[in-house]
Amino acid sequence: MTTRIVGSADKWGGKGYGLRVGRSEHSDDETPTLIQSVQRALRLVEAVVDLDERAQAKQLARSLGLNLSTTYHLLRTLTHEGYLERRDDGRYLLGPALTKVAQSGIAHTQLSRLRPILHNLRQHLHTSVYLARYDEGEISIVDIAKDSRGPQIDLWVGLHDAAHATALGKCILGQLSADKRNDYLSRHPLPALTSHTITNRRTLDGTLARTHSPVTDAQEYFPGLWCIAVPVRSSQWTGSLAIARPCDSVSPSRSISTRSLERATTQLTVGAGHLGRALALTP
Numbered sequence: 001m002t003t004r005i006v007g008s009a010d011k012w013g014g015k016g017y018g019l020r021v022g023r024s025e026h027s028d029d030e031t032p033t034l035i036q037s038v039q040r041a042l043r044l045v046e047a048v049v050d051l052d053e054r055a056q057a058k059q060l061a062r063s064l065g066l067n068l069s070t071t072y073h074l075l076r077t078l079t080h081e082g083y084l085e086r087r088d089d090g091r092y093l094l095g096p097a098l099t100k101v102a103q104s105g106i107a108h109t110q111l112s113r114l115r116p117i118l119h120n121l122r123q124h125l126h127t128s129v130y131l132a133r134y135d136e137g138e139i140s141i142v143d144i145a146k147d148s149r150g151p152q153i154d155l156w157v158g159l160h161d162a163a164h165a166t167a168l169g170k171c172i173l174g175q176l177s178a179d180k181r182n183d184y185l186s187r188h189p190l191p192a193l194t195s196h197t198i199t200n201r202r203t204l205d206g207t208l209a210r211t212h213s214p215v216t217d218a219q220e221y222f223p224g225l226w227c228i229a230v231p232v233r234s235s236q237w238t239g240s241l242a243i244a245r246p247c248d249s250v251s252p253s254r255s256i257s258t259r260s261l262e263r264a265t266t267q268l269t270v271g272a273g274h275l276g277r278a279l280a281l282t283p
Contacts, residue, residue, distance in 0.1 A: 040066065041074050045083060048092050056090040111143060113278040118145035121271040125243055125264065126150065131232070131275070132159055132168040133239040137184065139163045139172050142239070151225060151246050162221060164190045164204055165197045167229035171215040171240035174208045175231055181208070196220045214265045215240070218247060228261065230268045234279035241272045 047060050055063070061071035075092060078084040082097030114131065121129045127150025131142045141159050163169025163184075173181055190199045196219045198204045215229045229242035243264060 037074070040064070040070070041078060044071070044074050044078065045094070045098065048084060048094060054091060056092070060092070110279060113281065114275055115143065115145070117271060117274045117278060118143060121145065121241075121267065122147045124267055127243050127245065128153070129271075130168055130242045130244075131239065132172060132242070133232075133237060134172045134176065134180075134184075137180075137187075139169050139184070141168075151244050153222065153225065153244055161188065161191070162193060163188065164199075165193045165217065165220040166242075167215045167217045167227035168240045168242045170208060170211065170217065171213070171229040171231055171242070172238060174211050174215065175233075175238050175240075193221055194219055194223055214261075214268065228264055228268065230265065230272050232272045232275050232279075234276045237276070237279050239275075241268055241275065243268065 043064055044060060044066075047063050048055060051059060051063065057071050057075055058068065060066075060075070061068045064071075066074075075084065075086070079086050079092075079095065082095045084098075085093045085095045087093065118129050118131060122145040126147065128147045129145040131144070132139060133142045139159055159166060159169055163173060173184065176184065185201060185204070190201065190204065191197070192199045198207060198220065213230050216227060218226050221227070224246055225244055226247035227242055227244045229240045232239035232241050245260075245264075
């Protein structure tokens with residue numbers, strides 16, 4: 001049997017606790033435990049969307065059959081937590097917390113489409129494959145398809161602070177508009193991670209201006225490591241796709257043959273194209 005705990009309230013409003021308690025998990029009763037106040041809050045968010053973000057408290061209460069006092073309590077809580085925003089004219093709009101949740105769901109959907117492509121590339125290239133993205137003013141690693149057959153990179157400095165020293169980061173910086181690139185580099189210093197790292201802004205700008213796909217770095221991030229990256233483009237993304245190879249610390253250019261470079265570039269470019277098309281299918 002299901003117990004319902006309420007105060008002196010009707011179905012939607014009043015001062016009731018709004019708690020429905022189902023049987024324990026060992027019971028044969030399959031009635032779920034539902035908390036009505038949570039249900040009401042969710043319906044309220046949906047109503048804000050249905051009313052095209054033009055609704056005030058009275059309209060929302062009327063559309064859901066809630067009394068006005070309950071509606072105000074729920075709206076105040078949702079606004080405090082950032083799930084709704086209240087405008088000066090009394091209208092309620094979706095808030096930043098809800099947007100963040102929605103974006104997280106979209107990102108999960110995107111990754112579910114991208115990962116099979118990354119794993120396929122890993123199998124063909126016999127090394128780990130790295131995917132990075134420029135988003136909201138920052139450059140970060142999105143995913144890594146790891147492979148034990150290639151070099152195991154210790155990302156001791158995150159890409160957030162090392163874009164200038166990696167093929168992944170430089171490939172993205174080279175795709176940005178001058179304004180976005182200037183904004184990014186004005187907020188991120190250029191520390192020397194190795195003796196090969198570019199630490200002068202003018203030198204980096206010149207390198208980015210001359211760089212075309214593929215973008216490489218030879219021991220700029222880590223000694224004995226050579227990386228190659230190609231752009232990943234879609235209407236939603238500015239990104240890059242990269243792999244790393246070990247190289248001779250004295251003569252890195254001799255470690256990678258022209259044929260090997262061309263083969264890796266071709267496979268990465270094809271993979272980047274598949275990633276771009278997959279991203280185009282995501283909302």
